[in-house]
Amino acid sequence: MDSILVTGNGPLNGQIPIAGAKNACLTLMPATLLSEEPLTLTNAPRLSDIITMTALLRSLGAEVSSLQDGQVLAMSSHDLTSHTADYEIVRKMRASNLVLGPLLARFGEAVVSLPGGCAIGARPMDLHVEGLEALGAEIELKDGYLHAKAPGGLKGAVHEMRFASVGATENIVMAATLAKGTTVLKNAAREPEIVDLVGCLRKMGAQISGEGNSTIEIQGVDRLHGATHQVVTDRIELGTYMLAPAMCGGEVELLGGRMSLVESFAAKLDAAGVSVTETKKGLKVSRKNGRVSAVDVVTEPFPGFPTDLQAQMMALMCTAEGTSVLEERIFENRFMHAPELVRMGANIEVHGGTATVTGVDQLKGAPVMATDLRASVSLILAGLAAEGETTVSRVYHLDRGYEHVVRKLEGVGAKIERIKGQ
Known part of the structure; x- marks a missing residue:
């Protein structure tokens, strides 16, 4: 099993290109199931999760071609052979459940295994099921699979979700594009x-308004057509690399970054003493002066502080001046990186969904183990700022969400290498 060796090497300077968003691409790919015409995605990230979704779509009979070194995905669902998303594929990745809404909307039936993914909480499917049932679906759980039917087709409805779930919103919106009548999702x-x-759906002919707000209205249409769409910049990769110069010093420009994607995160960095400025090419990040200051963080749905940047922010707070409190309100079990940071000399106390971090002068390199995707990169960041060598094991998590980590960090002066497992 591979590991990553990081040696603290001082300030970082240069440019890092930011890839297309993993979470956006994993949502856009199942949209191909809504139409028999081709859907092409550009600026696709080259990640193992994309490979998993490709395998899932192909198992349904969709055609998926990876072009231009994986940055273009050409897909077609004109001749599907199955409506069943098998456990052996779905268990590898949470986002696999996003085929449920499109299959149900276009074909009136779907059988989808309960999903897997990172061990950061249960993340049940109840919000997805409630929303689709509001549109007239009949859904039954049998032997670990959701068996969904809509014999008369889906019908528009007014539905208010109990929690603003990203995945459930995506599934319901995709399903509603082909429902009869108007759907109002609150x-x-x-x-x-x-x-x-x-x-992307609008390019395919969907009639949707209100995205980016808490109420989305979808007027169902009879069919959707093909389209070409560029995947949005990955705001989590962007935020992650913004932390590299914040922790190590120096100045790094994140190519393709936009402030609108990370406003709440950038505000916290500003309060901590980190400068974030927009450039013609992206965002430029550097410390304002010396050691950063402790700030408190509460994870919230967008536009609040992202849960997917909590682990990385904790790594920054480990050497901040003062004491910070990080409260995780989105997922349980999302402080599993804390004991690994403690191995590096951090002062962290975890009580339920709250972590209290008292900054230390210097982290020390140590062997640590990644427990999930975002935890893995937080340990790499900590290693960049630590004294000596840090070996991060179980980095297969990393491959799910960050492309070319070693190359990108080497490009700004980091001393980092991937060690192949035996």
Whole structure:
């Protein structure tokens, strides 16, 4: 099993290109199931999760071609052979459940295994099921699979979600594009990935308004057509690399970055003493002066502080001046990186969904183990700022969400290498 060796090497300077958003691309890919005409995605990230979704779509009979070194995905669902998303594929990745709404909308039936993914909480399917049932679906759980039917087709409805779930919003919006009549989805998630999905669906002929707000209205149409769509910039990769110069010093420009994607995160960095400025090419990040200051963080749905940047922010707070409190309100079990940071000399106390971090002068390199996708990159960031060598094991998590980590960090002066497992 591969590991990553990081050696603290001082300030970082240069440019890092930011890829297309993993979470957006994983949502856009199932949209091909809504039409028999081709859907082409550009600016696709080259990640193992994209490979998993490709395998899932192909298992349904869709055609998926990876072009231009994986940055273009050409897809067609003109001749599907199955409406069943098998456990062996779905268990690998949470986003696999996003085939449920499109299959149900276009074909009136779907059988989808309950999903897997990172071990950061249960993340049940109840919000997806409630929304689709509001549109007239009949859904039954049998032997670990959701068996969904809509014999007379889906019908528009007014539905208010109990929680602004991103995945449930995406599934319901996709399903509603082909429902009869108008659907009004209240307490919808507002993430940029949803705005990006709606932009793509609109190119395919969907009639949708309100994306980016808490109420989305979808007027169902008879059919959707093909389209070409560019995947939005990955705001989580952007935020992650914004933290590299914040932790190590220096100045790094994140190519393709936009402030609108990370406003709440950038505001916290500003309060901590980190400068974030927009450039013609993206965002430029550097410390304002010396050691950063502790700031408190509460994770919230967009436009609040992203849960997917909590682990990385904790790594920054480990060497901040003062004491910070990080409260996780989105997922349980999302402080599993804390004990690994403690191995590096961090002072962290975890009580339920709250972590208290008292900054230390210097982290020390140590062998650590990644527990999930975002935890893995937080340990790499900590290693960049630590004294000595840090070996991060179980980095297969990393491949799910970050392309070419070693190459990108080497490009700004980091001392980092991937060690192949035996």
